[in-house]
Amino acid sequence: MLTTLIDFETAASKQLPDDIRAYLNGGAEAERSVAENRAAFGRIGLLPKLLADCGHGHTRTTILGVEAAHPVMVAPMAFQRLFDPQGETATAMAAAAQEAVMVLSCQTSVLPEDIADIPGRRWIQLYMQADHDATMSLVTRAASCGASALVVTLDAPINGLRDREVAAGFAVDGDVRPVMLDALPHPPRPQLEAGQSVVFDGMMVFAPKWPDLERLIADSPLPVIVKGCLRAQDAVRLMGIGVAGIIVSNHGGRVLDTTPAPITRLADIVKAAEGAVPVFVDGGIRRGSDVFKALALGAEAVLVGRPIMHGLAVDGARGASQVLRRLRDELAVTMALCGCATVADITSDLLTEFT
Amino acid sequence: MLTTLIDFETAASKQLPDDIRAYLNGGAEAERSVAENRAAFGRIGLLPKLLADCGHGHTRTTILGVEAAHPVMVAPMAFQRLFDPQGETATAMAAAAQEAVMVLSCQTSVLPEDIADIPGRRWIQLYMQADHDATMSLVTRAASCGASALVVTLDAPINGLRDREVAAGFAVDGDVRPVMLDALPHPPRPQLEAGQSVVFDGMMVFAPKWPDLERLIADSPLPVIVKGCLRAQDAVRLMGIGVAGIIVSNHGGRVLDTTPAPITRLADIVKAAEGAVPVFVDGGIRRGSDVFKALALGAEAVLVGRPIMHGLAVDGARGASQVLRRLRDELAVTMALCGCATVADITSDLLTEFT
Amino acid sequence: MLTTLIDFETAASKQLPDDIRAYLNGGAEAERSVAENRAAFGRIGLLPKLLADCGHGHTRTTILGVEAAHPVMVAPMAFQRLFDPQGETATAMAAAAQEAVMVLSCQTSVLPEDIADIPGRRWIQLYMQADHDATMSLVTRAASCGASALVVTLDAPINGLRDREVAAGFAVDGDVRPVMLDALPHPPRPQLEAGQSVVFDGMMVFAPKWPDLERLIADSPLPVIVKGCLRAQDAVRLMGIGVAGIIVSNHGGRVLDTTPAPITRLADIVKAAEGAVPVFVDGGIRRGSDVFKALALGAEAVLVGRPIMHGLAVDGARGASQVLRRLRDELAVTMALCGCATVADITSDLLTEFT
């Protein structure tokens, strides 16, 4: 019987082919950040309040000003058909069933139009393209498919060094592809001269910079949330140009190894935000108590990634739904045991150092 | 030959069926608190005093104002017939043989009347019922069976997430049941509407709150000791409403994972108590030196749980008695080696950081 | 080829019978102190000085005012014939060959008269007996056999809880016995009444106390060094009554578990001693660099125990000699690499935190 997110992870990891498992579970270089993202939650202890009245409490909250059933969101993840034939369709159904806000990746392996009819609140993630018009075409299309916010990923201007993935020979080919990007013009291919760097003279020339983000925010009909911030100074500057929210993230440890666990950076960035914009966090969440700790440190909501794919791999939409259900239930249990009737009661004085 | 509590644990764990072993040894979620409860003692070092006169010393002390042969108590544990056919009867005999105060769980699998004739000092543990009269009926019955104090468990208003237990398929059924609770009226069964939460709209509605505890203290003919406190603020408030003692506990790590080891919270709560009420501690005690460290940090006595059941599982009343005997003996040896003739000599300057 | 002390330990541990290996390598309870004694050295780093002139340097030093070839002493250990048929005789030959001061245990399995003719400087260790005259008879006999100082063990008024040894069924019987103690009157056997404690009403009644040590110091023709001190306050009091030296020790972790590693207590006690008496240290020394670190923290010399027995077990006197030779050589290499021509150059600014 699969109960916890760990159970789903174990089961999915057993059944996935080596290369896809490496892609899903792996991360950058020695995967220190992958491990630390989870371990960091284990170093935070809980100090429950006794005898509090939690009758008729609930997990409801507001996310970006809109009421939500709970603060657990589906993180953007590419190529979900790697894990289930229905891919993002199944995830959208699971999110709908569990009333979770879903962030669709722009590297979706299912067309956004094909899931537009599935009920539920959705945002869309995108990488800024070298060409502003290309970026805007994604935004427009996302909006027309019902996305109510953009999540712009900033921490991966180029791919990380994914040693495990490379060693396993993972490649995106064949049937599962980023179909939403087909409509885009081919990205510019720089002609490198001898001695020039693929990184610096190629990819980084076209990587997004501050003015690009400012322009996107100005032109976007949707609020722009940024993902991948770990520095308080960046958070302040991002707020200054008008972002609608900040997701503290190290991309699940998939891009740059030894970036700190987002949960360890959250409090600083919440402080820097001074309540002006909501702050979110992802990375390493496997328990309702992890969600609780993130909220106690000031997150408006959390994003969960790999565990949803574990559910998807094991049992499609139903598996993904079970994973989300379990997190919701564990959060409720943790709240009740800590004496919190609502998420507003989840304050940092309920935390202590563990070990 | 079984000598130490670890020996009994190893032997019991080998012979118990999987589900019962999971129930006994397991805890909440990843069992970080289960492990930490024990590990925390290992981080406390001992700094013995040389050449002290310990001739004719002893382990005698007072517990709640009454003299006791030693400061090791039997913690409340449910369903002891899972481990031995005689269950709580055998434990009571062991406690009597070793002059240990025993706390009988209200989830006893043997009727309290059936052990009332066994000599020895006993307290009774109870969970406050949704109905005050039901709670009082338990109190009255406990008193009539000779209990001289109540231990009210506060840290488990609902069950924790016991992953290991669930995975092992443990269930309370068949022969071993909480027989003392048979006499109670059926607990209220809330009719949940669609979208309501079993946790918040069900169980937590009936969970005890501060006024309930105040009423119990007012009406109880027995002194009320509370179990499960980890916060100094809660301790102060509990003293304010008249509790007779406080047990610092995280329920053996069985309810909420990453709650800190009680021994790490003890000094704070002893300080908050300012000597007004006695403070006890449980969780992770496996050595006489652990008992010694708890006393040095200000505990009046300690409660020991799982090890008693390990003794019970291995050799019934005799096994449980051997476990208690070993702890008493180890405590005496530790006292002698540290230069303490009496428990009053066990002061915090004998402790140091270890590693 | 056996080179390092670890090599000898591995080889000896393989060839010794289970019970004797448990006796030699084991310690109290969970053997945390046994492990920590060694681990603590690994947390001390070395910060060498470059280009220092170490030509014609040496390891010579003075121990208790008398010149010694080097600061590595043989710690007192009981029953050495368990490890080699010649026992203490072989150890004395090894010590003589390597110019090491040897401390003979009063629980020697060879008569002190039988090794009196072996050259070399020797001290004798003793436990104070319940009867002062008995103690003095040991002192007189030791002096007549050439011992030039007494080492009085203070940290073991009763035996520790040696779980590993008990589990392995180790017992001192048969051929290997504490032959020097045969001449003593039988120790008093207290008649315990019901309810009395073997520890408190038996052994601790006869355990040495401050006045007993004062009397011994007053009556002894030999200087009295005490072994087993971990507290600075005890050190001050011991100096006040006239001890000639202090050995910081936790008895190799064999008596009371979670006592701190002696090397971590050394600096405090050296500071308390204010140069009035020499301070020694034992416990966990396996490398010349460990000796170096002890000297840097203020030790006049170090005592090494188990490794000598590993040498003895592997190859008798020659093995024990090789172990001592290796330590001497490693110390010289460490000194040269750190830029220290003499032990006086080994100062604490050569140390740093490691990891």
Add this chain to the structure above:
Amino acid sequence: MLTTLIDFETAASKQLPDDIRAYLNGGAEAERSVAENRAAFGRIGLLPKLLADCGHGHTRTTILGVEAAHPVMVAPMAFQRLFDPQGETATAMAAAAQEAVMVLSCQTSVLPEDIADIPGRRWIQLYMQADHDATMSLVTRAASCGASALVVTLDAPINGLRDREVAAGFAVDGDVRPVMLDALPHPPRPQLEAGQSVVFDGMMVFAPKWPDLERLIADSPLPVIVKGCLRAQDAVRLMGIGVAGIIVSNHGGRVLDTTPAPITRLADIVKAAEGAVPVFVDGGIRRGSDVFKALALGAEAVLVGRPIMHGLAVDGARGASQVLRRLRDELAVTMALCGCATVADITSDLLTEFT
């Protein structure tokens, strides 16, 4: 497919004979410094800056005032023909191909004249000889073979205790020899008297001292960089006598165990240098992110040793070149992901504590 330096290490370690693998990978005593050199990088976290303009960035820098393509140098290593028949010739070709400054060991197994024609910038490492003229003959020869700087190793006046190497029976004999030293006069062989020490009365008499280094600096036509400094005080004194640069190093953990990881000492020595001379670092570098961290802490460049030999062992010059290429590429990726267009942008505020 071999991609990372770890891949090359694993492959090389599999195929090398036991004794040569022990020589290459091993270190002093328990190899705590060997392990810590690598582990220390894992405790440094990266805190990337978002949206920085890195287009047309590069890894170019200056080393000792001369432009270099990147800051990764080949550390001096003896006897490279142990790993590949072409030995230092292959390494020189790899370094040339990857535009890396190579430091040739004076214990080269290929004559410096035989690689003088291979293009690329090279320095030569040497141990100061007992005879100043002998040292100067090495310097002159090195200069005539195109070396543009001297690297004088100061941290190994005598060999360290290489337990693993000794246990594996490694010896330099037969075909692979320090051929450049053949031309030197035989080193003095002290006649030791009984009781004299090989270390102190032999080797250390001839070991270099401060005046020897001053004389070398005065006489050398090449700038003198020193290797093996871990103390800020030594750095200050070295600058005072005119060294041209300082390499913070513990000799890869091969000489004295429990010396701290050089990366942990770097900032202190950079601070002591006050910009007057460049500071380099080696030890434990296995990732481009490690190079990045060293630069962020103030290193002008880094030296990499064992990984180059792993490359050499696996695939000769091509393998060594691949290792250097990978480090360059990883450094570029790390820079881009951290928002650094040039090495001047790599500042310490990009670092944070990890775990």
